Amino acid sequence: MMIKMDSRNLLYEGKAKSVFQGESPNEVIIGFRDDMTAGDGARKETMGQKGYINSIICAKIFETLEDAGVKTQLIELCEPCVMKAKKLDMIPIEVIVRNIATGSIIRKFPFEDKAPFNPPLIQMDFKDDQFHDPMLNDAIAIALGIATKEDLDKLRELALEVNEVMTKMFKDIGIILVDFKIEFGKDSEGNIILGDEISPDSCRLWDAETLDILDKELFRQGKDDEVINAYEEVFNRLLSEEDRVKWNL
Numbered sequence: 067m068m069i070k071m072d073s074r075n076l077l078y079e080g081k082a083k084s085v086f087q088g089e090s091p092n093e094v095i096i097g098f099r100d101d102m103t104a105g106d107g108a109r110k111e112t113m114g115q116k117g118y119i120n121s122i123i124c125a126k127i128f129e130t131l132e133d134a135g136v137k138t139q140l141i142e143l144c145e146p147c148v149m150k151a152k153k154l155d156m157i158p159i160e161v162i163v164r165n166i167a168t169g170s171i172i173r174k175f176p177f178e179d180k181a182p183f184n185p186p187l188i189q190m191d192f193k194d195d196q197f198h199d200p201m202l203n204d205a206i207a208i209a210l211g212i213a214t215k216e217d218l219d220k221l222r223e224l225a226l227e228v229n230e231v232m233t234k235m236f237k238d239i240g241i242i243l244v245d246f247k248i249e250f251g252k253d254s255e256g257n258i259i260l261g262d263e264i265s266p267d268s269c270r271l272w273d274a275e276t277l278d279i280l281d282k283e284l285f286r287q288g289k290d291d292e293v294i295n296a297y298e299e300v301f302n303r304l305l306s307e308e309d310r311v312k313w314n315l
């Protein structure tokens with residue numbers, strides 16, 4: 067298979083992934099790297115196998131979402147670490163869905179630690195490392211010109227659909243989906259599509275029995291040596307025998 071991950075085709079090098087122009091104008095190739103960062107990139111380490119694991123977890127989640135009728139960027143996982151995707155005009159908003167209160171939300175507001183949110187709490191942050199991803203409201207997003215009221219309503223609707231599908235998907239493998247961050251973009255026809263990635267880098271995942279952390283929070287806590295084992299645990303529970311055959315794993 068010809069995969070053009072040539073630096074001449076590099077569109078954008080982010081903190082964890084590299085985005086390359088695909089063969090057709092409406093396609094990109096997303097390379098999942100082993101780089102892991104915390105604190106807006108202040109701390110950066112290389113975690114062996116992370117790109118491999120995350121790309122496959124992401125493809126599996128995107129496929130499950132597609133089956134449930136949620137449009138995603140996924141065209142195909144060409145091979146581990148290499149995702150062919152629809153090229154999107156990204157909306158610089160991090161849409162965060164919270165089922166349980168933890169992390170920044172309990173530092174900023176007097177929510178009780180581990181209290182459930184019913185209905186799920188949707189938060190939108192401005193995706194801009196220089197400004198440290200400040201929390202948005204509709205008025206600010208509209209004034210910045212990054213989304214219309216209709217776009218914002220659509221983002222909330224899609225985020226809740228994603229949450230429903232993923233909550234079930236993880237519950238079935240004994241994992242609590244605590245919260246997650248997603249990003250959307252517009253395709254060439256202006257449709258809002260789920261882009262970027264969903265992986266243990268962008269979700270909080272707790273073992274349903276032990277409440278052990280199975281996500282990037284371990285890295286934020288400095289438990290670097292536990293990160294890959296936790297990601298592998300998610301990978302092993304999520305991937306069926308069929309998936310392994312399909313992707314030659």
Ligand SMILES: Nc1ncnc2c1ncn2[C@@H]1O[C@H](COP(=O)(O)OP(=O)(O)O)[C@@H](O)[C@H]1O
Binds near residue numbers: 079152
């Ligand atoms: N389908 C897509 N088309 C174009 N750009 C995308 C797509 N999916 C994700 N992106 C962008 O590519 C970058 C992915 O790399 P990442 O390492 O996550 O970057 P960042 O450091 O900005 O979070 C992000 O900026 C993301 O918004």
Ligand SMILES: [Mg+2]
Binds near residue numbers: 080081082
């Ligand atoms: Mg990112």
